[in-house]
Amino acid sequence: MIRSILAGVAALGIVLAAPTGAATAQSRAVASDQPIMIGADHVERTTTGFSLSGRAEVLQGDNRLRADRVQGAGGDSGGISQVTASGNVYYVTPTETIRGDRAVYTVSTSSIVVTGDVILTQGRNVLTGGRLTYNIDTGAAQMEGGTGSRIQGVFYPEGTRN
Template sequence: MTIKRPLTLAVALLGLSLAVGGAVAQSRANVSDQPISIGAETGEYRSDGFSLRDKVEITQGGNRLRADAIEGQGGGGQISTITATGGVYYVTPTESIRGDRAVYTVSNATIVVTGNVILTQGRNVLTGSRLTYNVDSGAANMAGGSNGRIQGVFYPQKSGN
């Protein structure tokens, strides 16, 4: 369930904190254009993708995705989607996102994180059940949690800080 009005307010507040924090969204490079590096304790390559297990980490630009297991789908040396499960943790230079599962679609630079999602930016925190996040722009769209609502705590930026 997407809560439109509170979501709009929460995302607007998060966007405001981004703007106050130095116009981060305007200075982002396209992360999705960067090469994808992978690492894991064990892995398997297939003609249609790959499977990684144990201490899995994928990096692209300044962003990092960690999980218990990651599956990559694609063919011909191209990755189209990456699915991460178990202890998902996605970190950018300005945000961190935690959840139970994530699907990164390379073609539209979007990662969808589901299951007990926590988005953190500095001291600001937003929680819900589903987050759609654009890795290039930093735009976030959160859907409600178990009680049908998103929740957040936002700290105002004080002048001189």
């Protein structure tokens, strides 16, 4: 079943609208309020935060950010304010998978920006482009084309078989 619908096409981007419904809104609304957990083969504390490498991952609620390397920056209160991932980046939610070369998650805006050969999948639906801005609380996404490239996608109507 298609959970997002094509909301509009712009010269440089496509916007996907999040599904409506009380259950979805409640589960998404708290994603950015969840604690942030980290894991990796190698963890290093830096003067401004932390550095992860080797099976590096950051988890928040049901969402997972995996990459070759992850850098975290601390906020004024000692928490995490921003996470930057690079190399084989995957951001996985219960309903979407986003793949790219680099990602920056800004905690205060609940948004993650993925760049470099971006692939967004939702079920069988696939959207590709150069830059994706994704709101982790609402599921809203905006895809932009890369330098000289177009946005492409394949969307399956509801009720179609594999």
